[in-house]
Amino acid sequence: MNTNQKTIICFCEDITKEEILKAIEQGYTTANEIKRHLRAGMGECQGRGCMPQIMKLISQKTGKPREEILPPTDRAPIKPVPLGVMGKISKGNQKGV
Amino acid sequence: MKKTAEVIIIGGGISGCTIAYNLSKENVDTVLVEKGSLASGATGRSGSMIWNIWGTDPDKELAKLGLSSTRKFAELEEELGYDIEYTPSDYLTIVTPEEEEHYRKAMAITQKNLGLHIEYLKPDEIKKIAPYIDVDNNPVVGAYHLCNHRINAGANPFYTVEALITNAKRAGAKIYTDTEVTDIEVENGKIEGILTTKGKIKTHTVINAAGAWSSDVAKMAGIKIPTMPYRDEAFVTEPLMHLPYLAERGDIWWRQEKNGQIIAGEETHIIRKPEYNAAASLGPLQRPIHTIQQYIPQLGNVNILRHWGGFEDVTPDKLPIVGEVDELKGLILACGCDGFGFSFSQAHGKLITDLIVRQEKSKVMEYFNLRRFARKYREYTGRWYDWP
Amino acid sequence: MKEKQRILKHPVLDFKRGRKINFHFERKGITGYENESIAAALFASGVKVFRKSKRFGHPEGWFCGIGKCSSCLMRVNGIPSTRTCITPAREGMQVEPQSAKGMLPDKTSIQVARKEEHVQVLIIGSGPAGLEAGITSRKLGLTTLIIDENPVPGGQLIKQTHKFFGSKEEYAGLRGFEIARIMLAQLKNYKGTYLTETSAIGYYPEEETGKHKFLAVKKQNDSYQLLEINADNIIITSGANENYLPFPKNYLPGIYGAGGVQTLMNVYGIKPGNRALIIGAGNVGLIVGYQLLQAGVEVKAVVEAMTHIGGYLVHASKLARLGVPILLRHTIKEVKGEEYVTGATIIEINENMQPIEGTEREMDVDLILIAVGLSASTKIPFQAGCEKMFVPELGGWVPIHNENMETTIKGIYVAGDVSGIAEASTAMLEGRIVGAAIAEKEALNPEASQRVKESALTELNQLRKSSLLKAVAAGKIKCQQKWNEAKNHEQ
Numbered sequence: 009m010n011t012n013q014k015t016i017i018c019f020c021e022d023i024t025k026e027e028i029l030k031a032i033e034q035g036y037t038t039a040n041e042i043k044r045h046l047r048a049g050m051g052e053c054q055g056r057g058c059m060p061q062i063m064k065l066i067s068q069k070t071g072k073p074r075e076e077i078l079p080p081t082d083r084a085p086i087k088p089v090p091l092g093v094m095g096k097i098s099k100g101n102q103k104g105v
Numbered sequence: 106m107k108k109t110a111e112v113i114i115i116g117g118g119i120s121g122c123t124i125a126y127n128l129s130k131e132n133v134d135t136v137l138v139e140k141g142s143l144a145s146g147a148t149g150r151s152g153s154m155i156w157n158i159w160g161t162d163p164d165k166e167l168a169k170l171g172l173s174s175t176r177k178f179a180e181l182e183e184e185l186g187y188d189i190e191y192t193p194s195d196y197l198t199i200v201t202p203e204e205e206e207h208y209r210k211a212m213a214i215t216q217k218n219l220g221l222h223i224e225y226l227k228p229d230e231i232k233k234i235a236p237y238i239d240v241d242n243n244p245v246v247g248a249y250h251l252c253n254h255r256i257n258a259g260a261n262p263f264y265t266v267e268a269l270i271t272n273a274k275r276a277g278a279k280i281y282t283d284t285e286v287t288d289i290e291v292e293n294g295k296i297e298g299i300l301t302t303k304g305k306i307k308t309h310t311v312i313n314a315a316g317a318w319s320s321d322v323a324k325m326a327g328i329k330i331p332t333m334p335y336r337d338e339a340f341v342t343e344p345l346m347h348l349p350y351l352a353e354r355g356d357i358w359w360r361q362e363k364n365g366q367i368i369a370g371e372e373t374h375i376i377r378k379p380e381y382n383a384a385a386s387l388g389p390l391q392r393p394i395h396t397i398q399q400y401i402p403q404l405g406n407v408n409i410l411r412h413w414g415g416f417e418d419v420t421p422d423k424l425p426i427v428g429e430v431d432e433l434k435g436l437i438l439a440c441g442c443d444g445f446g447f448s449f450s451q452a453h454g455k456l457i458t459d460l461i462v463r464q465e466k467s468k469v470m471e472y473f474n475l476r477r478f479a480r481k482y483r484e485y486t487g488r489w490y491d492w493p
Numbered sequence: 494m495k496e497k498q499r500i501l502k503h504p505v506l507d508f509k510r511g512r513k514i515n516f517h518f519e520r521k522g523i524t525g526y527e528n529e530s531i532a533a534a535l536f537a538s539g540v541k542v543f544r545k546s547k548r549f550g551h552p553e554g555w556f557c558g559i560g561k562c563s564s565c566l567m568r569v570n571g572i573p574s575t576r577t578c579i580t581p582a583r584e585g586m587q588v589e590p591q592s593a594k595g596m597l598p599d600k601t602s603i604q605v606a607r608k609e610e611h612v613q614v615l616i617i618g619s620g621p622a623g624l625e626a627g628i629t630s631r632k633l634g635l636t637t638l639i640i641d642e643n644p645v646p647g648g649q650l651i652k653q654t655h656k657f658f659g660s661k662e663e664y665a666g667l668r669g670f671e672i673a674r675i676m677l678a679q680l681k682n683y684k685g686t687y688l689t690e691t692s693a694i695g696y697y698p699e700e701e702t703g704k705h706k707f708l709a710v711k712k713q714n715d716s717y718q719l720l721e722i723n724a725d726n727i728i729i730t731s732g733a734n735e736n737y738l739p740f741p742k743n744y745l746p747g748i749y750g751a752g753g754v755q756t757l758m759n760v761y762g763i764k765p766g767n768r769a770l771i772i773g774a775g776n777v778g779l780i781v782g783y784q785l786l787q788a789g790v791e792v793k794a795v796v797e798a799m800t801h802i803g804g805y806l807v808h809a810s811k812l813a814r815l816g817v818p819i820l821l822r823h824t825i826k827e828v829k830g831e832e833y834v835t836g837a838t839i840i841e842i843n844e845n846m847q848p849i850e851g852t853e854r855e856m857d858v859d860l861i862l863i864a865v866g867l868s869a870s871t872k873i874p875f876q877a878g879c880e881k882m883f884v885p886e887l888g889g890w891v892p893i894h895n896e897n898m899e900t901t902i903k904g905i906y907v908a909g910d911v912s913g914i915a916e917a918s919t920a921m922l923e924g925r926i927v928g929a930a931i932a933e934k935e936a937l938n939p940e941a942s943q944r945v946k947e948s949a950l951t952e953l954n955q956l957r958k959s960s961l962l963k964a965v966a967a968g969k970i971k972c973q974q975k976w977n978e979a980k981n982h983e984q
Contacts, residue, residue, distance in 0.1 A: 012831075013741045014549065019556075020563045022548035025739050041142065044149065044263040047364075051547075052343055052563040052574060054410065057737050060868045060889060075883035079890050082875040083411045084385065084695025084708075087560075087642070088343060088574070092405030092603035093710050093717045094412075094694075095394035097387050237597055343574050344547075344594045365594040386697060387708075402601035406572050 017065075018058035020051020028062060032069040039063050039080040049080060052088060107279050109307040110136035112461060113299055114314055115286050115322050117141075118148035119262065119447050120439045121314035122269040123454035126185075129276035131462045136308075137270075137278060138301055140285035144266040146316045150383070150415030152339055152358055152368045153262040153447045156194075157219070157251075165218045166472045167424060171445065172219050174452035175256045181451070187268035190261035190363040196353040197231060197238065197248040199400060205246055212249050224250050235350040239402055248352075259360040259368075262447065289326040289436075296326065296435040312437045312457065317381070317416040319440035328430055331478055332418040332441045334381050338389045339370035340412035342404075352400035357393045358444070367404070369393045372444050385414040419443045420478075427456055427473040428466070437461070438475060498537045500762040500788050505654045505668065508762035516586035523588075530644070531577035531588055532558070532565045533761040541746045541833045543567065543577070544590055552832050554746025555765075558756035560642060561734060561870075567591050570715070571599030578756075579690070581644055583714070604716035610686075612638045614931055615707055615724035617693050617873060620648020621917045622909025622924035623730035624676040629928025629945060630728075631683035634937040638722065639680075640691040640709050645760065647673030648732060650917065652755035654784055655808075659918035659956060669917070670759070691720070696727075696877035696905075705904055726904045726931045729874050730924065733867035733888070733910035738772060740825050747834025751781045751864040758788040766860025770837050771795040774819050776804035776916070776961075778864030782812050785862075793856050796823040796839050798846065805961065825861070826853060834859050867914045874900055874907055882975050886968030887913025895976040896950070897930035898923055906931070913972070915965045922953040 015025040023046050036045045042062055049055030049062065063077045085094070112128055114121045117139025125137045139145075155178045157171045182191050200208045216223050226248045228240040251257065270280055281303060288300040289311060298307040315322040317334035344365035351359060359369035371393050390412060398405045420426060420441040430436045437460065439453045452469075459465040500508065511527030518535060525534025532543065532555060542552040543565050556564040560579035569575040569588050573595025577588070614630050616623050619641040627639050645651055653669020664672040680687065694708040705727055711718040735750040737743070747766065749757075751773075754765045769790050771778045774797035782792050795812065800821055802809045809819060822842050829836035841852035867888055874892040875881060879900040881890050891913045892900045898908050906927045909920035929946035933939050957966035 012549075012551070014551075014744075015739045015741050016546075016551070016744045017737075017739060019546070019553065019744060022546045022551070038142075044144070045267070050410075052408075052410065052566060053561060054872070056561050056734050056870075056872070057557075060734070061737055061739060074885065074889075079871075079875065079881070082872050083413050084387075084697075084876050085409060085412070086695055086872050086876055087692040088408035088410050089692070089694055089710055090406050090603060090717065091342065091394055091409055092398055093605050093719055094340070094387065094409050095391055095398060095405075096605045096607050096719045097391065097708065098607065098609075098721060239601070345573070346594050346596050348597070401597075403598045405603040406598035406600050407595070408574055 017061050018046075018048035018051065020053050021047045023048040023058070025065070028065055029069060032066055037066055037070050037072075039066065039078065042066070043080050054086075054088070055080065106281065106304045107136055107306060110134050110279070111308065112136070112310045112312060113138065113306060113308045114312045115299070116146070116314035116316055116318070117143040117266070117280070117282060118146050118314065118316050119144070119266060119450040120316070120442070120453050121312070122266045122273070123450045124312055124314060124439060124457050125278050125280070126269040126273040126276075127454040127458040128461060129273045129278035131458060132277070133461060135273070135278040136306060137273070137280045138284045138286055138299070139280070139282045142282050143270060143280075144262050146318075147415050147417055147446055148262045148266060150339065150413060151262060151444070151447055152360060152370055153259050153265070154358055154360055155256075155258040155260060155448050156358070157256055157448075166469055168215065168218055170452045170469055170473075171448055172256065173455070174449050175258065177451035177455070178258060178260065179255065181260075181265070181268075185268040185272050187264065187271065189265040189268050191258060192260065192361070192363045193255045193258045194360045195250075195350050196257055197226065197235060197250050197350050198353045199243075199248050200246050201244045202246050208249065222252050224252050226250055235348075237348065237401055237403060238350070238352050239400055243399060259362065261363070286322065286325065289322070291326055291433065294433065296433065310435045310437065310461065312439060314439045316440060316442075316446065317418045319418055319438070323436070323438070326433055326436050328433055328436060330426060330438065330440070330475060331421050332426065334416040335419045336380055336382060336384070336414055336416055337370060337444070338385055338412060338414045339368060340390055340393075340409050342367040343408045343410055345407060348401075354396050354400065357396045359393065359397060366410070367397075367407070369397060381416065383414040383416060385412050387412065417442070417444055417446070422477075425449060425453075425473050426475050427453060428470045428475070429460065431474075431476055498539065498764050500758060500764055503762070504787050506670070506759060506762065510762070514582060514584045516582055516584065516588060518588045519590065525582040527581075528644070529582055529761055531567070531569065531580050531582045531586070533578070533757060533763055534582045535577070535588070536757060537761070537763045543746070545592065546744065551744045552746055553744055554833065555749060555757065556753050557735065557750055558753035568595065573598060579643060605719055606716070607719045607721065610638055610720055610722045612636045612722065612724050613935060614638070614726045614728060614928075615722050616640070616728045616730065617707075618648065618730035618732060618909070618911075619646045619687070620730060620732050620909060620920065621650055621672075621676075622920040623648065623728070624673070624680060625921040625924030626728050626730065626908055626928045627685065627687075627924075628676065628679050628683070629925045630931060631680065631685050633929065633932035633942050633945070635928075635932055635935065637685040638724070639685070639687045640693065640720075641689050642692045644690050646677060646687070646689055649752065649755075650676075652752070652759040653780070653917075654759055654787060655780055657918065660952060662952065663918040663921050693731075693873055696873070725935070726906065728906045728908060728924075728927050728931075729911055730907070730909045730920075731870040731873050731911045733914055734870045735863070736866045736868055738825075738863050738865050740828070742828040745828055745830055745834055746832070747830065747859055748828065748861045748863065751777045751862055754860075754862055755781060755784065758790075759784060764788055764790060766790060766858075768793055768858045769860040769862055770825070770839070770856050770858040771862045771864060772825055773797060773864035773866070774799075774802045774804060774809065774821070775864060775866060776808060777867075778862070779804040779808035779812060781862060781864060782817060783808065786815055786817075790860065792817045793858050794839070795819045796825065797821050798824050798842060824848070828861065834861055837861055867910065869911050869914060871911060874905065874911065877902060877905060879905060879907075880979055882972065884913060884968040884971055886964040887972070891972065893972055893975045893979060895973050896926075897946075898927045899930070901976065901979050913965060913968055915962060919953060919956055919962065919965070922949050922956070925949040926953070
């Protein structure tokens with residue numbers, strides 16, 4: 009196959025469908041594991057586009073029902089925020105989630 | 106699941122995985138059990154810094170332990186045949202006028218203890234090699250630079266654990282994830298086996314590498330160890346071009362990953378209550394953010410992508426606990442690593458393998474034995490933190 | 494300066510472009526208009542490739558158009574990784590494409606002001622659900638703060654040129670952008686704050702009291718305002734994300750999401766291409782197909798993998814009347830082009846969704862529009878820790894919520910697509926229910942609040958009896974059952 013014929017799943021980190029299928033075959037069968045193994049979903053869009061597709065691929069490939077494939081952990085900031093802005097919060101009383 | 110094993114390691118973080126790899130390489134029949142997934146505790150949440158301790162005399166043994174570990178890390182990719190994104194970091198330790206005296210002494214000790222060459226740079230020289238570091242608007246008298254040793258580094262924690270476990274499995278180790286240890290069977294002062302959520306395994310040797318959960322694990326064997334879970338936080342930015350030198354300041358740790366992202370946090374000294382709450386609150390990130398911005402002001406405009414919390418396991422003297430428990434032969438500890446678990450892991454792997462395979466008790470390992478807490482260890486290590 | 498991408502005549506929309514402005518892209522002059530995003534102005538000037546991808550160096554261009562993906566990241570005035578699709582173009586700006594890793598910013602300072610807010614209701618998002626929640630809660634006397642990330646308020650409504658169905662109360666017979674205008678005008682009748690270009694950062698409850706606290710950041714030109722919002726109640730109306738479709742070369746500029754295309758042509762009046770192929774015959778694909786024709790784009794075909802048309806027949810017939818073939822059991826096989834789309838091959842598929850060789854057909858297109866459904870945009874409720882469940886009828890993972898739209902965290906509510914993919918009229922009703930439920934709880938005008946809520950609920954249940962919303966109704970019931978289970982479990 010021509011190299012530019014790739015099917016991209018994670019656009020931020022340039023992860024292909026083939027790579028994701030291979031990872032699932034190797035036993036990475038949760039969204040969090042795929043994320044850590046391939047870095048898919050860890051880029052600038054914070055996994056918005058690729059994660060639903062990755063969960064679908066895991067389900068298709070493993071035969072597990074969709075409800076068993078949990079979404080990865082969602083962390084703040086929900087949108088990328090400049091370091092200098094994050095450094096301006098009033099200190100102390102947050103518990104966090 | 107296997108019914109028996111020569112050695113069972115509890116905990117699939119960097120320590121446990123390194124020990125599993127080292128033992129299985131020497132043909133020890135090894136089993137590793139992990140209650141979640143590999144690197145799901147402190148390892149995967151850490152900055153995976155491979156760094157060295159700037160010495161004060163009481164930390165000499167710690168510094169040596171660190172150095173031997175970081176040297177081993179430098180060879181790990183080749184040894185394991187795996188890209189673990191090992192990335193050397195070069196730091197300039199910024200010195201302010203008030204700290205001049207303190208740093209001069211500390212650096213001299215480090216140089217003596219570790220045999221490393223350290224150079225001193227004046228502000229103009231800092232500007233020349235790292236023009237983005239702001240020395241004009243900060244009280245900087247100079248910076249120390251550990252030249253050409255390339256021992257400060259970092260690696261991808263998930264890839265590192267993956268590489269170690271792939272090699273361990275190849276050498277025969279059995280790895281059970283999503284398997285929680287529920288009890289350790291002790292009869293007549295001897296370990297007989299462990300009970301897990303997936304079944305029972307017989308063994309006479311258990312290695313406790315359970316990190317923040319290490320005191321719970323030790324308790325199952327009837328042993329009290331003074332480790333405590335301690336919450337810490339970190340953040341990561343968008344990828345950025347490679348910065349050849351980073352400014353090092355106080356307790357702030359940071360490094361640039363292979364893909365250009367900057368990961369940072371603070372080495373904790375603030376005393377809070379021990380907890381298993383991995384919440385991310387932003388509060389503990391204020392100091393690292395301010396420090397980074399202070400010395401590389403341009404970074405104020407770089408985006409943070411994620412921030413999170415995790416736990417370290419700390420001891421009252423903030424030094425690790427390594428080696429066999431006197432009161433219960435067969436229980437070996439590799440825990441209490443504070444923020445240095447990743448850095449020390451390769452040394453732990455070697456020390457514990459030497460102990461199990463060759464019955465070698467090195468001086469450095471004996472120094473970190475649990476028994477120090479039964480003695481007047483405040484004088485022994487010179488360090489004591491009043492934990493709540 | 495090429496102006497041919499600009500839509501000058503449109504049967505429905507009248508583009509009131511602002512003052513002309515000039516900025517620089519790769520040191521070349523670009524002319525855009527005030528209130529236009531950088532990415533839109535570039536696209537209108539014929540710039541199709543926005544960046545090269547990190548590992549493979551693939552060309553990437555316009556995609557989501559609403560600041561969610563990473564295709565349009567550029568260096569703007571010396572600051573890397575700027576989302577150019579939601580950053581307004583300004584006179585004299587220096588815009589440069591960004592390689593894999595951003596260079597260090599030029600600017601050594603950042604202007605940030607911190608502001609604390611105390612409100613009874615914080616509403617995140619200003620689409621149909623958010624606006625209606627805002628109107629209702631303000632009408633019933635609650636202090637309300639609405640934040641939205643986009644420069645133009647109204648969510649997806651502002652891109653809709655078709656007339657809505659449903660009941661009069663939800664503006665049946667009016668076009669989406671008209672509805673947005675009316676709702677915004679209504680909102681202004683009541684006191685309250687409305688902030689655009691304000692992104693949600695995260696939920697950080699207070700340590701001792703457990704009180705809700707939400708962080709948001711407003712961007713104002715080159716400075717930022719950090720908002721620490723203490724809110725008794727939070728309504729999340731973050732809408733949906735478009736589903737992507739995996740196929741070879743799916744990264745190529747010219748392949749866009751339906752929402753992104755709508756933003757270009759209906760918000761900015763820019764032609765997204767000349768000859769289009771639409772993937773997906775659901776409502777979105779059909780409606781945007783018609784909108785493309787209105788914008789003067791030739792629509793070559795709509796292909797659909799299923800054996801039936803997913804959207805309303807009215808929309809399908811409109812396209813069919815204008816001679817656009819809707820090809821069922823077809824999919825895209827291949828895309829042509831190096832820098833951007835120059836053609837596509839479609840292929841028939843059998844009942845097992847496998848392509849049938851020999852049925853390939855070449856399409857002379859420069860635009861491929863992906864309209865293969867939506868997924869709830871759940872980052873905000875999930876980061877906050879709301880419990881979730883997978884409901885196929887609602888488009889996938891959604892926050893568990895009850896009839897009042899309250900999640901498993903007390904005082905945090907959801908409404909609209911974030912609570913399950915449906916459509917605009919039901920989103921408005923859900924917004925109204927939340928607004929009234931909160932007013933009822935806060936004991937403001939309890940009788941009036943209850944009346945508003947009850948009538949909205951009745952109307953919602955009525956709407957959900959239609960053939961296309963039956964499944965949604967079933968999904969919502971599953972959700973409510975799960976909510977009850979979770980609450981019983983707590984006790």
